[in-house]
Amino acid sequence: MNLKDISTSVPRKDHKGKVSGQLAYISDEKVENMVYGVLYRSPISYGKIISIQLPNLPIGYEAVGAEHIPGPNYVKIIKEDQPIFANEWVNYIGEPILMLVGEDLDTLYSLLDGVKIEFEEHQAIYTLDEAIQQKSVSGVTMASYEFGESLATISAIEQGAHQIIKEVYDTGYQEHVYLEPQGMLAIYKDDEIVVQGSMQCLYYIKNALVNALACGDDEVRVVQSPTGGGFGGKEEFPSMMACHVAVAAKAVKKSVMLVFDRSEDMVVTTKRHPAKLKYRTALDKDGNILSMRVALFLDSGANEGLSSVVLQRALLNSAGVYKIPHFHAKGYVLKTNTVPNGAFRGFGAPQSFAGIESHISHLSKLANSDPLDYKRKYLVKQGDPTITKGKFRDSILMEEMIEDLLKKSEYKKKKGEFQTFNQQNHRYKKGFGTSLFLHGCGFTGSGERDHIKAKVKLVKTKDDQVMLKISNSDMGQGILTTLSKIVAKELDLPYEEVLYPYPDTKEVPDSGPTVASRTTMIVGRLLQRAAKKLKAQWQTGVEQEVMEDYAHREMIPWNEKTFTGDAYPAYSWGVNIVEVEVDTLTGNVKLEKVYANYEVGKVIDNRVMKGQIDGGLAQGLAYGYLEKMTSKQGRIQQKSITDYGPPTSMDVVSIQSKVFDNPYADGPYGAKGAGELTLIGGAPAVQAAIENALQTSFQQIPITPEVIIESLLMKEGEEG
Amino acid sequence: MITFTLNGRLVETDAAPTTRLLDFIRDEYELIGTKEGCGEGECGACSVFVNNLLQNSCLIPIGAIDGSDIVTIEGIMETEQFKILDESYSVAGGVQCGYCIPGMVMASAALLSKNSHPSEAEIREGISGNLCRCTGYNMIVDAINLAAKKGDGLW
Numbered sequence: 051m052n053l054k055d056i057s058t059s060v061p062r063k064d065h066k067g068k069v070s071g072q073l074a075y076i077s078d079e080k081v082e083n084m085v086y087g088v089l090y091r092s093p094i095s096y097g098k099i100i101s102i103q104l105p106n107l108p109i110g111y112e113a114v115g116a117e118h119i120p121g122p123n124y125v126k127i128i129k130e131d132q133p134i135f136a137n138e139w140v141n142y143i144g145e146p147i148l149m150l151v152g153e154d155l156d157t158l159y160s161l162l163d164g165v166k167i168e169f170e171e172h173q174a175i176y177t178l179d180e181a182i183q184q185k186s187v188s189g190v191t192m193a194s195y196e197f198g199e200s201l202a203t204i205s206a207i208e209q210g211a212h213q214i215i216k217e218v219y220d221t222g223y224q225e226h227v228y229l230e231p232q233g234m235l236a237i238y239k240d241d242e243i244v245v246q247g248s249m250q251c252l253y254y255i256k257n258a259l260v261n262a263l264a265c266g267d268d269e270v271r272v273v274q275s276p277t278g279g280g281f282g283g284k285e286e287f288p289s290m291m292a293c294h295v296a297v298a299a300k301a302v303k304k305s306v307m308l309v310f311d312r313s314e315d316m317v318v319t320t321k322r323h324p325a326k327l328k329y330r331t332a333l334d335k336d337g338n339i340l341s342m343r344v345a346l347f348l349d350s351g352a353n354e355g356l357s358s359v360v361l362q363r364a365l366l367n368s369a370g371v372y373k374i375p376h377f378h379a380k381g382y383v384l385k386t387n388t389v390p391n392g393a394f395r396g397f398g399a400p401q402s403f404a405g406i407e408s409h410i411s412h413l414s415k416l417a418n419s420d421p422l423d424y425k426r427k428y429l430v431k432q433g434d435p436t437i438t439k440g441k442f443r444d445s446i447l448m449e450e451m452i453e454d455l456l457k458k459s460e461y462k463k464k465k466g467e468f469q470t471f472n473q474q475n476h477r478y479k480k481g482f483g484t485s486l487f488l489h490g491c492g493f494t495g496s497g498e499r500d501h502i503k504a505k506v507k508l509v510k511t512k513d514d515q516v517m518l519k520i521s522n523s524d525m526g527q528g529i530l531t532t533l534s535k536i537v538a539k540e541l542d543l544p545y546e547e548v549l550y551p552y553p554d555t556k557e558v559p560d561s562g563p564t565v566a567s568r569t570t571m572i573v574g575r576l577l578q579r580a581a582k583k584l585k586a587q588w589q590t591g592v593e594q595e596v597m598e599d600y601a602h603r604e605m606i607p608w609n610e611k612t613f614t615g616d617a618y619p620a621y622s623w624g625v626n627i628v629e630v631e632v633d634t635l636t637g638n639v640k641l642e643k644v645y646a647n648y649e650v651g652k653v654i655d656n657r658v659m660k661g662q663i664d665g666g667l668a669q670g671l672a673y674g675y676l677e678k679m680t681s682k683q684g685r686i687q688q689k690s691i692t693d694y695g696p697p698t699s700m701d702v703v704s705i706q707s708k709v710f711d712n713p714y715a716d717g718p719y720g721a722k723g724a725g726e727l728t729l730i731g732g733a734p735a736v737q738a739a740i741e742n743a744l745q746t747s748f749q750q751i752p753i754t755p756e757v758i759i760e761s762l763l764m765k766e767g768e769e770g
Numbered sequence: 771m772i773t774f775t776l777n778g779r780l781v782e783t784d785a786a787p788t789t790r791l792l793d794f795i796r797d798e799y800e801l802i803g804t805k806e807g808c809g810e811g812e813c814g815a816c817s818v819f820v821n822n823l824l825q826n827s828c829l830i831p832i833g834a835i836d837g838s839d840i841v842t843i844e845g846i847m848e849t850e851q852f853k854i855l856d857e858s859y860s861v862a863g864g865v866q867c868g869y870c871i872p873g874m875v876m877a878s879a880a881l882l883s884k885n886s887h888p889s890e891a892e893i894r895e896g897i898s899g900n901l902c903r904c905t906g907y908n909m910i911v912d913a914i915n916l917a918a919k920k921g922d923g924l925w
Contacts, residue, residue: 061860068868069856069875071803071843078802227903229807229815229869278805278869279903312808526867526904657863661905665866668906691812691901699894699907 051538051545056719059657060545063530064276076233076247076275077309083238084305087114087151087298088158090165091318092140095174095387095684099138099147105164111152114294118301121264125290126257129192132353132390134262134293140169141352142387143684144318146290151298151306174387176684178324178349181384185347190385192350193358195365197438197613198378199341204332207341207376211332215413219329219405220750223679224322224394225688227696228525230278232319233309234288236295243296246273249288250280251563252521256555258289259296270296273554280525281669282393285565286356287320313689320392321679323348323360327368327405337417339428341376344368346402350383351390357383360391362494362610364398366617369437370406371448371486372428377437388681393565395666396489396726400673400733403487404751407734412747421738422461422484426452429486440606440616447710448486451625451647458706459627459645472743477635480642481743485626485731490618491723492568495608503600505559506576508537508584510594516541516584518550518577520561522569527725528658529569535655536574536718540581541588559597567723570654571620574718576600603716620714622722623649626731628671630739634762637755639675639740646707648727652720653709663707663728670732672697674751675740774838777801777845787833792816794832795842803843803872807901814900817873817880818842824880826899843872851879854921855913862913866904874900878914886925887918 053060067073104113116123116137123137124130136145147167150158175181175190184190208214234247243263249255252272259270272292277284291308298306310319326347332340346364350357361383368379394400414424430436432445456462461482468480492498507519516537524530530550538548551557561573580598587594608615629643646667653659676695680687688694713720733751740753746761773782776799785794792809795801795818804827807815811829818827819841846852855875858864865871874897881888881896888896893914894907902910918925 059863062863062865064868065860065865066856068865068871069859070847071805071872071875073868074802075805075869077806078796227901229813229867229901229903230805231807277867279867281903311806312810312813528866657909661863661866661909664906664908665904666906669903690810691808692810696901696903697906698901699897699911702907704890704908704911705906 051543053539056539057653057656059655060531060535062528063534063550064524073276075230075278076235079235079246079275081237081305084307085151085153085302086155086158087149087295087306087308088162089146089294090148090150090162092136092143092145092147094140094169094171095143095176097140097169097171099136099140100168100170103166105161107161111150111157111161112302113148113150114298114301115148119262119297120300121262125293126261127254127286127289127355128358129354132290132355134290134297142389144389145352146294149294149298151302174684176386176388178326178347178384178386181349181386182326182347185382185384191382192354192385193361193383194381195362195613196380199376201378204341204343204376204378208332211340212335213333215331215333215416217329217409217412218749219327219408221325221401221404222752223324224673224677225316225679225694226281226283226394227691227694228279228281228283231310231312231315232284232288232291234291234295235305235307236299237305238299238303242269242271243299244271244273245292245296246275247288247292248277248284249274250284250523250525250565252523252553252555253560254286254563255289255292258293262293263296263300271554271556274523274552276552277523277525281395282397282565283319284525285393285563287392312691316689316694317686318389320355320390322394323350323357323391323401325349325364325401327401329409331413333413333416337413337419339374339413342374344379346379346381348383349386349391351386351388353390354383355390355392357391359494360398364402366438366490366494367399367402368406370403370410371430371488372410373430373434374428388684389686395669395729397566399489400670400730403485403730404674404733404737407485408737411738425486436617438617439614442621444620444714445712446623447649447712448623448625451623451649451710454708455625455627455645455647459643461627477633479632479634479743481630481632481739481741483628483735483738483742485735485738487730488621488623489567489723489727489730491571491620491622492618493566494617495610495615498572498600499602502562504562504572504576506561506573506580506598507559508580508596510584512591512593514590515547515549516543519558520573521553521555521558522561522573523553523564525564527662528655532570532654532658533574533577536578537581540578541585567726570721571717571723574721575716578718619716620722622651622724622727624727624731626735628735628739630736630743632740632743632758637758641671641703644703644705646705647710648707649710649712650724650727651714651717651722652711654719654721659709659724660707662724664705666725666728667705667732668697668702670729671736674733674736675753676701678752678754772832772836774835774840776840777842783832785832788831790828791818791830791832791835791840792827795827801842801844805869805872807869814877815870815873817876817900819876819880824877843876846879851921851924854924855879855917858917858920859913862909862916864905864910864913870900870902874902874910878917881914882918882921882925
């Protein structure tokens with residue numbers, strides 16, 4: 051492939067199958083001797099199972115539960131706290147207790163109504179606030195970290211400060227709403243179980259299955275089906291479903307399909323962690339920051355899952371893109387008896403950025419400064435230390451990106467126009483909001499070296515076609531295209547001659563999960579190195595195979611206990627400017643203009659990148675003002691897409707975006723991570739724009755019409 | 771007996787009249803291009819044409835379509851219009867995870883057949899019953915705009 055610039059777009063590998071609908075997702079699959087599974091789920095938040103009574107099951111219908119699990123009864127991820135089938139205690143509404151399997155779904159659902167379980171109910175913890183109050187009670191705090199400047203030093207600074215500003219900020223759930231609901235199929239064979247489905251992390255699932263089935267490595271195989279959206283929702287959750295169908299398939303000796311309908315998917319799958327962020331900042335008389343303390347609380351739900359890692363990323367981003375003098379942070383993962391929360395694009399960073407951008411912007415008002423001017427004063431520069439005593443090694447283009455966006459959006463001119471507009475209009479108010487953000491690429495700390503140890507393989511056929519053998523999933527983000535393109539360019543082969551079949555653990559080494567904005571940067575780099583190796587030993591018409599292993603570039607070693615060192619090898623950066631119009635009668639917010647600049651090292655495919663920008667930003671903006679999910683007495687209140695409210699085509703506007711080149715030495719063609727970054731700036735920018743329009747402050751997202759109207763009524767009350 | 775045409779073929783069935791059209795076309799005819807995203811008429815992934823009107827097949831019991839003409843994505847795949855849409859979606863980058871796409875293509879075709887040169891606002895309204903979580907819609911809007919231009923005179 052002879053592309054002058056790697057960024058030049060090529061056709062998507064999966065376009066034809068997708069546009070025609072003929073590419074089979076898991077729910078389109080049918081195999082011989084296949085039965086369906088449905089799950090009986092806990093109707094209570096917390097309690098002990100006393101007895102289980104099953105209805106009379108017709109021939110061909112069976113119940114599968116904890117007693118059928120050959121191995122230990124937990125879904126392997128980090129902690130051993132998530133049962134495959136709860137058999138003693140239940141910890142949240144919706145926790146799976148048993149599965150009924152059989153040929154006809156309608157029959158299964160009616161049988162489900164006949165299952166009677168007696169519980170001894172216990173007092174549940176329903177909310178994050180309750181969990182914070184009880185955080186010293188045994189079992190409530192699941193993980194915690196603390197780092198930064200000593201509190202003694204900060205106390206001394208606070209004593210000499212002009213004022214201390216305290217703010218408490220809340221963020222809500224966010225639901226992934228991937229268009230394809232979760233689905234998993236276990237294909238039963240005498241000597242192996244093949245688990246196939248919608249997923250991001252083949253080897254997470256494989257490891258969970260080997261553990262649950264207590265079987266050998268070659269007795270279970272995981273195959274990715276085309277995956278209809280992930281956004282983190284198909285990172286760890288599918289492991290549980292895979293255990294369900296695999297255990298059931300072993301028990302009934304048939305292939306078992308489990309596909310959620312939308313309401314089940316919305317109620318029982320993982321979501322973005324609701325969070326509470328507390329800021330305590332000392333200012334001098336001019337409003338300059340002297341010190342800052344952050345306390346961060348994540349609602350984990352009933353299981354720990356990946357929450358401790360989400361907390362790490364949230365904490366690592368707790369100072370945003372700023373160099374704050376005398377910074378201290380601590381954070382807690384707290385258990386509540388609610389649906390477990392998990393990975394979601396951004397992985398803790400969106401909560402932190404929403405909080406810090408809000409706080410800094412509020413501080414700027416005390417300093418009588420334009421929020422953007424105030425933020426720029428504290429912006430980190432190349433060579434600055436990170437809050438964990440790591441270092442921002444590479445050049446940072448934020449100033450250039452901000453300047454460009456100010457020009458494009460006519461920020462200064464428009465600001466004046468908006469002021470006039472707002473003075474003249476009683477009902478509609480216009481506002482501008484900005485956000486500055488970054489995203490650490492890849493796993494935190496030494497995760498790549500110590501836990502993932504990625505391997506990639508390239509296989510060349512006799513026909514000189516080259517196949518990528520890696521365990522990473524295309525879930526829509528486009529890696530079938532971008533990673534193939536990297537290999538094609540490196541080998542100077544036509545793009546069509548490079549193939550990337552959907553991964554199957556029998557064929558592919560563990561190149562790690564498809565998460566953490568690591569795939570292009572880490573796996574792409576390994577593929578590029580593998581391709582170089584293959585090129586060096588290329589023999590036309592001969593089958594060849596090359597492997598490549600992850601090589602770690604040592605920086606300041608990461609220490610998880612002290613929370614010090616380089617948390618990430620590299621950072622991607624972004625600036626968003628948003629214009630809104632708020633209807634003060636209805637509280638509705640209308641997006642008017644959205645501007646976005648990013649720096650992701652080097653773009654591998656312009657069209658794929660634009661897709662990430664538009665989609666990520668739409669999701670991030672909506673997190674700030676549209677999408678609202680709540681839990682009441684442990685029960686998720688939004689069971690349908692409409693109840694929840696993700697954006698439609700009418701809610702989004704055209705996004706003017708630009709990506710700045712700043713090639714990264716250790717990425718393929720200079721590429722860093724991009725997928726998560728694009729979401730992060732949306733919510734803080736939209737909040738700032740609404741605040742600017744209404745000349746008020748909010749301490750939460752989402753800022754729904756109800757929140758706006760309530761705030762306007764309060765303001766009216768105050769103004770008498 | 772319920773009788774209708776499906777992609778031009780005559781269908782006569784004794785299936786329960788309450789069977790969802792979505793299940794019928796997927797299970798009995800293995801037309802997998804019609805996807806189920808919500809089952810409640812909210813997402814549009816199961817869009818089909820019923821007598822040339824865009825409808826959510828998850829909301830239609832087959833008893834209600836006796837005598838109707840049903841067309842799925844498979845039924846338009848060979849048309850010139852589809853070829854233009856296919857190409858435009860590719861060039862504009864309208865496809866990511868792909869799950870909403872067959873429904874989105876049906877909605878695009880429905881819109882263009884009513885309004886061959888829609889404005890951006892009309893395009894946004896035309897696909898507002900079809901949810902996409904990957905693209906933020908803009909590249910789909912571009913695709914439809916492009917299809918309107920490329921397929922000038924076709925619709």
